[in-house]
Amino acid sequence: MTERELKGLKDLPTPSPRIGAKQAALRAALDAYDRTAEETSGQLPQGFPSRTRRTHTTSNFPRRRMMKFSRSTYATAASIAVLAIAAPAAFVYLDHTDPRQVLADRQPVGSVLDMFSSGGNPDGRQGGEASMTSDMQPALSGANRRTSAVPLSPSTTTKDKIASKTGTGSRTVSRSRDSDLRFAGVSEEKAALPPPPPSQEIIGQGALAKMDDGLRREQPRSGAMALGAYNGDQDNQGSPVSGFTAAPQVANNQINGIISHNIPQDLIAQPPANRDRFDGAAPNPVKQVAIEPVSTFSVDVDTSSYSFIRRSLNAGQIPPKDAVRVEELINYFTYDYPRPETAAEPFKPTVTVLPSPWNQDRQLVHIGLKGYELANRERPRANLVFLIDVSGSMASNDKLPLLKQGLLMLLDKLRPNDTVGIVTYASGSGVALEPTKLSDKARIQSAIEQLGAGGSTAGAQGIQDAYRLVEQAFDKDAVNRVILGTDGDFNVGITDQGQLKNFIEEKRKTGIFLSVLGFGQGNYNDALMQALAQNGNGTAAYIDTLSEVRKVLIEEASSTLFPIAKDVKIQIEFNPAVVSEYRLVGYETRALRREDFNNDKIDAGDVGSGHAVTAIYEITLVGAEMKTVDGLRYQPNTNLGSVGQKKPAEPAPTPAPTRTKTDRPDELAFLKLRYKLPTEDASKLLTMPVLTSQALDGATSAPQDVRFAIAVATFGQLLRGDEWIGRYGRYDYDNIITLANAAKGDDPFGLRAQFVELVRLAKALSAKR
Amino acid sequence: MRPVGAENRLALAAAAGDRAALASLLDAYYEPVHRMAWRWCGSADRAEDIAQDVCVKIAGGIRAFKGEAAFATWVWRITYNAALDHLRRASRLRPTPENEIMALIDTEAPSRETPESNAIDGDLWREVHALPPQQRDAVLLVYAEDMSHAEAATVMGITEKTVSWHLHTARKTLRNRLEAAE
Known part of the structure; x- marks a missing residue:
């Protein structure tokens, strides 16, 4: 194909935009501009917007704070300094707010002229007129005249010039200033017009990238460009003009994620495993009780990290560290902790204190939380639609046939009064089964069996159909839920992800929840599935084997489908007289601020019927040797110099008398739990002290479930390469195998045995490296 | 078209809070942006969405504009990235296999004018869109958008050499396909 032919591309007819569309766009833009004015006049936002729970960045979807973000997105866009870690989150927000913005702005408008003359910023306008120079004036008036959509003045025909071959438009002029372009482009020349401070060195793309980072840092970039931007920025980190401060490691993570679906494979070689997207957080640090005695976090009952690392190990690969979320590994397994008596008090916490298996100088505090298990007759009616x-x-x-088997098994768990509907989607969508009572089980069974036989009809309304069916059979006292089963193809009828999330969230507000079942390998999109499920108050589960189907759909059907409490938060206060240091194992992305605990507006994890949640702290007792962090000389009770001498069980002699009152040397910590019942908006509080007398002498005397949970926690930390495990002892995979084997118990479905196999696999794979 | 100096001055005025200057710039750039978006996504409706995104982004980021680079280049770059974002979103978060691109476009809501409306040019468009993304982008920027290699490099965030290489490879691929078809 010749140059000449390719040049024909330029002359391809292009459609003109509708005038209405243009007006809407300009109005939206000017609104955004006005908003940035409001925001920049106030305090400049810095860093990650506060008051949000830290979650996985890609699954951090706003729920109740959405409106707030629709504004701050623009604020940050206009101003400065957002940590690179906020980038994907902000992307999501932008995504989220855009469609609304579009809708809001699609209102008919007068003319372009009206738009900016009637806008809300008279001051700005006046200033603008005053500042206009003679050569800008005609341009502006030209623009005004063009409200008639006919270019009248040569000064306004940007588009025509650009399209023309001789092109004296902006682009041609730009080219005549090639040196400028080169600096902005690829060479390493310094900026021709360096912004203040002048000493600053801006390398190549950094300059330009920085500029549009202001706008686009919310968005994943094509990888090369992202690298350019980050590289450029690292040179002016922390300076007032740098668009943001890049955290290189985080940036790399993101870039990896972006590369996976954005960059042509011919330029960047990458292992296929990286197609799956994860975002990581650094392991929790060791904290000093004297300085930060309170630890707060949200529960998490997701388990998909375990399924993922299992798949990865089975495929012969050590999973990427960021894919290992220790708490999800622990919570994958069912633990038979003591149960609460009634649904009125939906949780029963059980605390075990035992010596750490991997460090003789440490203790572990194991907190097991068992949710009330609704008896079959107590649980609400289920109104389920499978999409x-x-x-x-x-x-x-390993996909549809597996799902069908699971569905058939699930039918046995449902009651005659429950309803099931099925919607299928592929290129089109169709209702395979109208909501049908379980009393007509045969009909449901035959519908399930026929799935995949090409029964789908035309229409791309999959998700709308599914929600419509749920609404048809809606019962405010029932559990109304859509369950999406897919291998990563989210062509469910709404193509825009932001809109999809909005849609799901809107429906959640009306009481219809969504759960996501992920199948297969390759295109599996952990981030999106988690996000959708979170927006829909549901869980995301990854399914690769029949036993997994059974676990998710049958064993955990009631816990997955029937929430018993929402926004469950845990706060633990350690007693500085007894404990000098602590570290929460896992839950990195679930950390809450101390004050968030009592704030009912702060969202947290939900717990289903019969769910068990486990959290493990590693603590150093006062007087223990080998402290991680040195105490403070000038603060009381930071225990400097207590090395080697066990503190007596009486108040420390030096501090003020008031302290003795609160010392409570018999208490190790105080556990607080906040939750809301599913239908309530005010939270309830549950408290219990953890007594020093509860501490066990040896790990072997701990309950079997506790020991197994600890084995899993150790495995997760070792896989993640946490320094805490290998640092003091030579704790390795063999120790975990021993520990887990001794705590397998009944293991009716072989899940724990499977875990031991995984540890063996990880051991072999890591030895190979 | 006003000279780049005037344009950058308008942009700087907008950066300093001049609403009218911004409106004037957006008004002038909307059509070129829309056209560029259309060249990537092949649908007038979607191009309108992209153009609106771009306008909002320009408005949101103009206050950070310091005049270090040509305003126009900045706009093309935003447009380019917005177009890629849309393509990517449309491809459901997967790298879009080349053969699916057309399917994607075919399922669009009826657009008023598609590349297919002109048989020969439609073929050319189709061929170009069957190229690997970066080759496609380089070809569109240089041939359809009439940019220099350097400018295309800036917009794509790659080196000029890589742009030339992409163009070379693309021409070779297109030639081979053409010969195979004959």
């Missing part, structure tokens, strides 16, 4: 991906890729044995 099932029947596209070609679902045909393989």
Whole structure:
């Protein structure tokens, strides 16, 4: 193909935009501009917007704070300094708010002229007129005249010039200033017009990237560009003009994620495993009780990290560290902690204190939380609609056939009064089964069996159909839920992810929840599935084997489908007279601020019927040797110099008398739990002290479930390469195998045995490296 | 078209809070942005969405504009990235296999004018869109958007050499396909 032919591309007819669309766009833009004015006149936002729970960055979808973000997105866009870690989160927010913005702005408008003359910023306008120079004036008036959509003045025909071959438009002029372009482009020349402070060195793309980072840092970039931007920025980190401060490691993570779906494979070689997206957080640090005695976090009952690392190990690969979320590994397993008596008090916490298996100088505080298990007759009616991906890729044995088997098994767990509906989607969507009572089980069974037989009809309304069916059979006292089963094809009828999330969230507010079941490998999109499920108050589970189907759909059906409490937060205060240091194992992305605990507006994890949640702290007792952090000389009770001498069980002699009152040497910590019942908006509080007398002498005397949870926690930390495990002892995979084997118990479905196999696999794989 | 100096001055005025200057710039740039968006996504409706995104982004970020680079280049770059974002979103978060691009476009809501409306040019468009993304982008920027290699490099965030290389490879691929078709 010749140059000449390619040049024909330029002359391809292009459609003109509708005038209405243009007006809407300009109005939206000017609104955004006005908003940035408001925001920049106030305090400049710095860093990650506060008051939000830290979650996985890609799954951090706003729920109740959405409106707030629709504003601050623009604020940050206009100003400065957002940590690179906020980038994907902000992307999501932008995504989220955009469609609304579009809708809001699609209102009919007068003319372009009206738009900016009637706008809300008279001061700005006046200033603008005053500042206009003679050569800008005609340009502006030209623009005004063009409200008639006909270019009248040569000064306004940007587009025509650009399209023309001789092109004296902006681009041509730009080219005549090639040196400028080169600096902005690829060479390493310094900026021709360096911004203040003048000493600053801006390298190549950094300059330009910085500029549009202001706008686009919310958005994943194509990888090369992102690298350019980050590289450029690292040179002026922390300076007032740098668009943001890049945290290189985080940036790399993001870039990896972005590369996976944005960059042509011919330029960047990458292992296929990286197609799956994860975002990581650094392990929790060791904290000093004297300085930060309170630890607060949200519960997490997601388990998909475990399924993922299992798949990864089975495929012969040590999973990427960021994919290992220790708390999800621990919570994957069912633990038989003591149960609460009634649904009125939905939790029962059980605390065990035992010596750390991997460090003789440390203790572990194991907190097991068992949710009340609704008896079958107590649980509400279920109104379920399955939205099932029947596209070609679902045909393989580990996908649709597995799902069908699971659904058939699930029917046995449901009651005659429950209803089930099925919607399928592929290239089109169709209702495979109208909501049908379980009393007509045969009909449901046959509908399930026929799935995948190409029964889908035309229409791309998959998700709308599913929600419509749920609404048809809606019962405010029932559990109304859509369950999406897919291998990563989210072509469910709403293509825009932001809109999809909005849609799901809107429906959640009306009482219809969403759960996501992920199947297969390759295109599996952990981030999106988690995000959708979170927006829909549901869980995301990854399913790769029949036993996993059974676990998710059958064993945990009631806990997955029937929430008993929402926004569950845990706060633990350590007693500085007894404990000098602590570290929370896992839950990095679930950390809350201390004050968030009592704030009912702060969102947290939900717990389903019969769910068990486990959290483990590693603590150093006062007087223990080998402290991680040195105490403070000038603060009381930071225990400097107590090395080697066990503190007596009586108040420290030096501090003020008031202290003795609160010392309570018999208490190790105080555990507080906040939760809301599913239908209530005010939280309830549950408290219990952890007594020093509860501490066990040896790990072996701890309950079996506690020991197994600890084995899993150790495995997660070792896989993640946490320094805490290998630092003091030579704790390795063999120790974990021993520990887990001794705590397998009944293990009716072989899950714990499977875990031991995984540890063996990890050991072999890490030895190979 | 006003000279780049005047344009950058307008942009700087907008950066300093001049609403009218911004409106004037957006008004002048909307059509070129829309056209560029259309060249990537092949749908007038979607191009309108992209153009609106771009306008909002310009408005949101103009206050950070310091005049270090040509305003126009900045706009093309935003447009380019917005177009890629849309393509990516449309491809459901997967790298879009080349053969699916057309399918994607075919499922669009009826657009008033598609590249297919002109048989020969439609073929050319189709061929170009069947190229790997970066080759496609380089070809569109240089041939359709009439940019220099350096400018295309800036917009794409890659080196000039890489742009030339992409163009070279693209021409070769297109030639081979053409010969194979004959």
